[in-house]
Structures are given as structure tokens and as C-alpha cells.
Amino acid sequence: MRAATTDVSEHAVVARAVTALTQRTSFPLAFGGLEHDGAVHVSAIAGARTRHLEGLVVQASRGLGGRAFVERRPRLALDYRTAKTITHDYDRAILGEGIATLFAVPILVSGRTRGVLYCGSWAQAPVGDAVARPAFGIADEVAAELRIRDEVQRRLAHMPQPAETSGIAPAAREELRESYAELRAISAEVGDAGIRERLRRLERRLAALSREQADPALDVRLSPREIDVLACVALGATNAGVADALGLKEVTIKSYLASAMAKLDVTTRHAAVAKARRAGLMP
Known part of the structure; x- marks a missing residue:
């Protein structure tokens, strides 16, 4: 079976993860993919010696990855050829590549398996904490980005088009502002610079949908x-609440707020929010 066509950006997420597996674990080979129509479609491969893994589609419950998929936990075959606890539907691909040890780690997003990452070696290789921990971390990183993408897409699906914003109801506008604040809080937790930049572009899209006409005289x-x-302040959060949302200390929040107020030339937090909106800096 050939893999289904996947979203380009999702493919890139998996490709980065697969490359990272070969760099951060002792396994020389890695591959993986996301779920589509109940099966995992392998879309990225790193370190392979042959083309046997290309286009591999793993059905739920079948093979090592299929078990990891339905059981929502990692599965290991130290000697894949003789493993008795899995089906051998994919021997042509796995053994064709010459894989001896295969380790499958599910990508879990809000309790749902969204894909599987595999690590493999051509000789039997033990998998201890030092090997497993980086693989778990990479799977968690993929899950975090997918979770962010899901939330962003869910919120964007409810956004009005630019032509509709002139007559947007106050309640709807507040929902847009809440979405914007939440997205910025999520972005603050992401360590990957590329992911942060993509999130910033989405934030700017949200801001453009809901902000009032910016005052060109306000150059701030x-x-x-x-x-x-x-x-966060625009949603009525206290300094402590802002600190909790952004994962910072309250004294740090006070410092940022004071700096923003000084730049905006205002004396209250609410005036700072109002002027920042007039300057087109936020919705």
C-alpha cells in the first residue's frame, strides 16, 4: 500500500522528529508517520539502506507499530524476526531493510494516538533508559506541536473573514481576543524557533481579523x-494570573507591564491595553 497524501507542514513535523531520532538516540535508522483513516502512513525515513520502508502503511493492531498504536504505549522487538507477540504483516518491509531490533513509540495527543515513531538497528541492540528517554521526548515534542496546531485550527475555524469584522458582535470580538491571548500563552511554552515563528504568523492573522482600525499617529x-x-491583562487577569499563564514570576510580569506602560505613555494597565489596540499592536 502507498501512503496517503498528508499536509505538507505535518509531514515536516514528522520528518524533523525522524531526523532527531537518529541524532539523539543510538539507533542508526528511524521512520514514522501520522494516522490517516485508522492506519499509520510512514511519511519520513532517515538512515535506511534500502527502499523497503517507503510507502509503508501500518494498520491498527498489526505489527509492532500497530500494537503501539492501539495500546498507546511503546513496544519493543529485540529480535524482530523471531518476535512472537506481534503479527508479521510487514516482514517484507522490516526484514527487507534488514532490521533486527525495532522500537515503536506512539505519538499521543490528548489521549489519542496520532501516529507512531520507529527506531531500528540492523543488529540486536538493547533499549535502556538512556536510549528510550530521548525517543519519548521526541514523541512528546511532536505531540505538543500537533496539539497546538489542533487548537489553532479549531479557533481559526470560528474566525470571521476580514470582510465580516466591521459588523462583528462585541461578544464575538471578545472571543477573538481571548483566542489571541491563549495562542500567545501557548507560543510562550514552545522552545522550537520555527514553530514559534509559525505561531506568530497565526497570531498576526487573528489580530488582523479583530483589531480596530489602527491610528497611524501612534508609532509605538x-x-x-x-x-x-x-x-492577558486585556482579559482581566491579575499579575499573578498573567504570571501563571506565561510561566513567569509575578515580579517579571510587573516589570514587563511597567515597561509597556512607559512606552505607551499611560499610567494604568487598562489604558495601556486601550492604547496598544489603537496602535494596532493587538486585537
């Missing part, structure tokens, strides 16, 4: 963190 520049703080 705030740092990303200052905007993060004001976005």
Missing part, C-alpha cells in the same frame, strides 16, 4: 513579551 513598538502580558 512593544516587545513580544510586553504584548503577551497586555493580551
Whole structure:
């Protein structure tokens, strides 16, 4: 079977993870893919010696990866050829590549398996904590990005088109602002610079959908963190609440807020929010 066509950006997420597996574990070979129509479609391969793994589609419950998929936990075949606890539906691909040890780690998003990452070696290789821990971490990183993508897409699906914003109801506008603030809080937790930049582009799209006409006379520049703080303040959060949302200390929030107020030339937090909106810095 050939793999289904997948979203380009999702494919890139898996490709980065597969490359990272060969760099951060002792396994020389890695491959993986996301779930589509109840099966895992392998879309990325790193370190393979042959083309046997290309286009592999793993059905739920079948093979090592299929078990990891339905059981939602890692599965290991130290000697794949003689493994008796799995079906051998995919021997042509796995043994054709010459794999002896195969380790499958599910990608779990909110309790649902969204894909499987595999590590393999051509000789039998023990899998201890030092090997397993990086693989678990990479699977968690993929899950985190997919979870963010899901939330962003869910919220964007309810966004009005730009032509509709002139008559948007106050309640709907507040929902847009809440989405914007939450997205910025999520972005603050992401360590990958590329992911953060994609999130920033989505934030700008949300802001453009809901902001009032910017006043060109207000030429103010705030740092990303200052905007993060004001976005939370706009929802009525206290300094402690902002600190909790952004994972910072309360004294740090006070510092960012004071800096933003100084740049905006205002004396209250609410005035800072209002002026930042007029300057087109946030919705």
C-alpha cells in the first residue's frame, strides 16, 4: 500500500522528529508517520539502506507499530524476526531493510494516538533508559506541536473573514481576543524557533481579523513579551494570573507591564491595553 497524501507542514513535523531520532538516540535508522483513516502512513525515513520502508502503511493492531498504536504505549522487538507477540504483516518491509531490533513509540495527543515513531538497528541492540528517554521526548515534542496546531485550527475555524469584522458582535470580538491571548500563552511554552515563528504568523492573522482600525499617529513598538502580558491583562487577569499563564514570576510580569506602560505613555494597565489596540499592536 502507498501512503496517503498528508499536509505538507505535518509531514515536516514528522520528518524533523525522524531526523532527531537518529541524532539523539543510538539507533542508526528511524521512520514514522501520522494516522490517516485508522492506519499509520510512514511519511519520513532517515538512515535506511534500502527502499523497503517507503510507502509503508501500518494498520491498527498489526505489527509492532500497530500494537503501539492501539495500546498507546511503546513496544519493543529485540529480535524482530523471531518476535512472537506481534503479527508479521510487514516482514517484507522490516526484514527487507534488514532490521533486527525495532522500537515503536506512539505519538499521543490528548489521549489519542496520532501516529507512531520507529527506531531500528540492523543488529540486536538493547533499549535502556538512556536510549528510550530521548525517543519519548521526541514523541512528546511532536505531540505538543500537533496539539497546538489542533487548537489553532479549531479557533481559526470560528474566525470571521476580514470582510465580516466591521459588523462583528462585541461578544464575538471578545472571543477573538481571548483566542489571541491563549495562542500567545501557548507560543510562550514552545522552545522550537520555527514553530514559534509559525505561531506568530497565526497570531498576526487573528489580530488582523479583530483589531480596530489602527491610528497611524501612534508609532509605538512593544516587545513580544510586553504584548503577551497586555493580551492577558486585556482579559482581566491579575499579575499573578498573567504570571501563571506565561510561566513567569509575578515580579517579571510587573516589570514587563511597567515597561509597556512607559512606552505607551499611560499610567494604568487598562489604558495601556486601550492604547496598544489603537496602535494596532493587538486585537
